[in-house]
Amino acid sequence: MKRKWVLLKILMCLVFLGFLLIFSQKQFEKREIKxxxxxxxxxxxxxxxxxxxxxxxxxxxxxxxxxxxxxxxxxxxxxxxxxxxxxxxxxxxxxxxxxxxxxxxxxEKPIARVNTGKEQFYITQEGKRIPLSQHYSTQVMLVDGPVDSADFALISELVQKINEDNLLKNLIVGTHKNSRNSFILLPADGGYVLDLGNLENVDRKLDNFKVFYREFLAVSDSIPYKRFNLNFINQIVAQK
Structure with missing residues (x-):
């Protein structure tokens, strides 16, 4: 008899819980978003x-x-x-x-704004293209020239390397791609340009330039050169 009473209580509890679940569900269905x-x-x-x-x-x-x-x-x-x-x-x-x-x-996090001459758009941190916004404009690296989808990932990598370096992020304000599929960095003072060539071995090219900048450009009263070629492994070629 005692065992039957225990089973009956368990059954009653299950029925009650089922009733509560049904009631809660009904109440949930009647609610509106607050x-x-x-x-x-x-x-x-x-x-x-x-x-x-x-x-x-x-x-x-x-x-x-x-x-x-x-x-x-x-x-x-x-x-x-x-x-x-x-x-x-x-x-x-x-x-x-x-x-x-x-x-x-x-x-999304844009890191470069591209102007091909025919259209403008952003490139994100992942190398993804997204449109400009009609309501908001963010301050990012400017890139112009005949940029195509094959360049997106490399441009993203280049801009992130510049942004992560205290010297370069304050010095470089823009990038230009010319018709030879090579890239030129544009310093803030506008007195000279940096010829990167293609975007392979970017780390080496930028490291070479930083050494050259600290040892020569940063201590010079005037810079008599208009272009610095960074394509060579162990030297930078200056052109007037």
Whole structure:
């Protein structure tokens, strides 16, 4: 008899728990979204994406936005639509039981602005092309000339090496690609240019120039040369 009573209590508990789950589910389905919280990563100082933009994209996902029933929220679809924006690198959407809808947005990080003479666009840290924004412009390295998709990864690598070096990032303001598929660095003072040639062995070329700059250019009152060729392994050729 005692065993039957224990089994009966277990059964009653299971029925009660089932009732609570059904009741909670019914209540969940009746709830509406109370608040939408957009967390956007601005650590890099870029403001391509705003909370307004995020909500506009979410609004395209649900016609009754923002007064959506919690049961109708399509998390995966929201994330997919957010990721279609060229300035969003990654997006995470999740919903809390209290009716708060959260979006975590990671922006793309442009590191160069390209002007081919026919079009302009950004190149990101990963060597990806993204368009210019109508609402925000970021300060990055300027690159001009007949740049094509084969150059993107190499340009990204070059700009990151310059940005990571205290001397170079304060000295170099732009890059030009000429018709010979070689690249020229443009220093801030504009008195001379640095001929890199192709973008192979960039580390060696930049290291050679830094040594040359500290030992000669930095201590010279005037620079009588207009071009420095960095293509050679153990020397830099100066041209007037």
């Amino acid at each position: 608040n939408i919280i957009a967390k956007i990563d601005y650590a890099d100082g870029n403001y391509f994406i705003t909370e307004k933009v995020v909500k506009e994209i979410l609004g395209e996902t649900h016609r009754d936005f923002p007064k959506m029933a919690m049961k109708s929220v399509e998390i995966n679809r929201m994330e997919e639509n957010l990721k279609k924006n060229p300035f969003i690198k990654n997006a995470e959407v999740f919903l809390e039981n209290n009716g708060f809808l959260h979006t975590n947005i990671q922006q």
